[in-house]
Amino acid sequence: MRVIKGWKGLMARDRGAAIALGNFDGVHRGHQQVIALAAKAAHEIGAPLGVISFDPHPRQIFAPNAPAFRLMRPGQQARALEALGVDLFYVLPFDQEMASLTDRDFAQQVLHEGLGVRHVAVGFDISFGKGRTGSPATMKDYGQEFGFGVSVAAAVADDSGEKYSSTAVRDALRDGQPEAAAAILGRPFAIEGVVQRGRQLGRELGFPTANVQVDDYVQPRFGVYATRTRLPDGREVPGVANIGVNPTVGEVAPVLEVWLFDFDEDIYDQTIETDLITFLRPEQKFSSLEVMVDQIRRDAAQARQILIPDF
Numbered sequence: 001m002r003v004i005k006g007w008k009g010l011m012a013r014d015r016g017a018a019i020a021l022g023n024f025d026g027v028h029r030g031h032q033q034v035i036a037l038a039a040k041a042a043h044e045i046g047a048p049l050g051v052i053s054f055d056p057h058p059r060q061i062f063a064p065n066a067p068a069f070r071l072m073r074p075g076q077q078a079r080a081l082e083a084l085g086v087d088l089f090y091v092l093p094f095d096q097e098m099a100s101l102t103d104r105d106f107a108q109q110v111l112h113e114g115l116g117v118r119h120v121a122v123g124f125d126i127s128f129g130k131g132r133t134g135s136p137a138t139m140k141d142y143g144q145e146f147g148f149g150v151s152v153a154a155a156v157a158d159d160s161g162e163k164y165s166s167t168a169v170r171d172a173l174r175d176g177q178p179e180a181a182a183a184i185l186g187r188p189f190a191i192e193g194v195v196q197r198g199r200q201l202g203r204e205l206g207f208p209t210a211n212v213q214v215d216d217y218v219q220p221r222f223g224v225y226a227t228r229t230r231l232p233d234g235r236e237v238p239g240v241a242n243i244g245v246n247p248t249v250g251e252v253a254p255v256l257e258v259w260l261f262d263f264d265e266d267i268y269d270q271t272i273e274t275d276l277i278t279f280l281r282p283e284q285k286f287s288s289l290e291v292m293v294d295q296i297r298r299d300a301a302q303a304r305q306i307l308i309p310d311f
């Protein structure tokens with residue numbers, strides 16, 4: 001998969017795709033339906049499969065003071081798209097120029113003239129262009145005008161009729177329901193980041209942790225989780241993690257502190273990715289370090305039973 005930043009002056013090999021249009025934060029099952037429609041068109045017309053996304057996310061521009069909301073970092077998103085067979089990943093800058101384009105300007109200047117798209121797949125609820133005036137219906141009109149096909153994905157819902165959406169994923173995570181988030185995503189929600197050096201208190205107490213800043217991720221419910229962590233070499237290691245501000249030993253910025261079971265290697269400054277599997281309990285402030293250590297060991301035993309049933 002080639003990652004293409006921008007939409008102007010592209011080489012011929014980077015134009016002429018059947019593309020899926022959206023933000024695709026999370027690449028959840030609803031997003032996958034849109035991409036599948038683009039893939040179907042790509043196969044039928046003999047075009048590469050492309051996906052368009054925006055950086056930064058428009059929400060960061062229009063609501064800069066809103067709480068952190070991202071479900072993925074760019075590398076995670078790229079890997080998820082590549083796994084779906086995407087050939088071209090267009091990362092378009094959401095800058096003042098992009099924000100000022102009308103829906104027709106976007107269709108003409110970006111899709112038609114810039115990317116030379118041959119087909120566009122969109123979700124049933126998409127809006128685009130200045131003032132969010134563009135819709136699936138207007139995209140079909142622009143497709144007829146500029147000569148590209150358009151397909152519209154219907155809503156995708158669970159057995160209860162709840163529509164799959166990035167908002168539903170965020171709500172599930174904030175409620176401490178990672179299993180519900182995973183059902184929408186089609187895989188566990190994962191936090192990726194560089195392992196940083198902390199106070200190393202966990203190591204002194206007998207459970208060394210790998211610490212990763214939560215940063216601009218949506219903040220899951222603070223507390224303890226059973227986890228699986230992927231290392232740079234591809235190994236997956238079960239563990240138990242706390243997400244929060246660590247009120248017992250002095251509050252910090254929200255951080256993921258994961259204790260990898262039966263693991264004793266130096267992974268400082270390496271990038272790891274940790275899946276949240278099951279929420280075990282809320283974060284709490286303990287009366288002493290001894291009480292905290294006892295609880296953490298009980299948490300670890302519970303996580304082992306969930307992740308390694310035969311342990």
